[in-house]
Amino acid sequence: MxxxxxPADKTESYFPLAGGDNDGWSNxxxxxxxxxxGAVQLKFPxxxxxxxxxxxxxxxxxxxxxxxxxxxxxxxxxxxxxHVRGRENLSTYAQAxxxxxxxxxxxxxxxxxxxxxxxxxxxxxxxxxxxxGTVDDFSLHETKLKPMLEQFVERRVGWLHPLExxxxxxxxxxxxx
Numbered sequence: 001m002x003x004x005x006x007p008a009d010k011t012e013s014y015f016p017l018a019g020g021d022n023d024g025w026s027n028x029x030x031x032x033x034x035x036x037x038g039a040v041q042l043k044f045p046x047x048x049x050x051x052x053x054x055x056x057x058x059x060x061x062x063x064x065x066x067x068x069x070x071x072x073x074x075x076x077x078x079x080x081x082x083h084v085r086g087r088e089n090l091s092t093y094a095q096a097x098x099x100x101x102x103x104x105x106x107x108x109x110x111x112x113x114x115x116x117x118x119x120x121x122x123x124x125x126x127x128x129x130x131x132x133g134t135v136d137d138f139s140l141h142e143t144k145l146k147p148m149l150e151q152f153v154e155r156r157v158g159w160l161h162p163l164e165x166x167x168x169x170x171x172x173x174x175x176x177x
Contacts, residue, residue, distance in 0.1 A: 010142040024136020032084065033134040035115035040086030042117060044130060046144045050080025052127060054145050056163060059152040065107060065116060069157050072132040074145050081128050149173055
């Protein structure tokens, strides 16, 4: 079966068949993020105050934990994050040797398919860092979740270009600074 075509207007809701489940949704205020197999699904806000910021990170931790050259992320206040299903299917891995500090970063993965759903830092226990790629409505990748900044730009691989029109930050960007 051929893959679904990408819509010409990337701002229109678009839910491609991606993974094992197909029940994601979005509206003006919130949306879902689902792991590849569909066992874990989260609901999150698509605007403030619960949606804090969106960013690309080029740090060594993000490279390793995503098996890619960068991670595309968005930060949500825990008071606005809901586990729709699969909380019991999350496995954690925590590490205190992070790139910018000795803060403990705890990673939450689907036990079944291994998708990294989010990370939490001991420095900001009230926030969760979700992965933009887990969001079910792909139009949100182009609109409400488009990165606002790129951090650890000094560690970006040479063959990647800076994100156009996005704040460039050396080291880690900290909320309120």
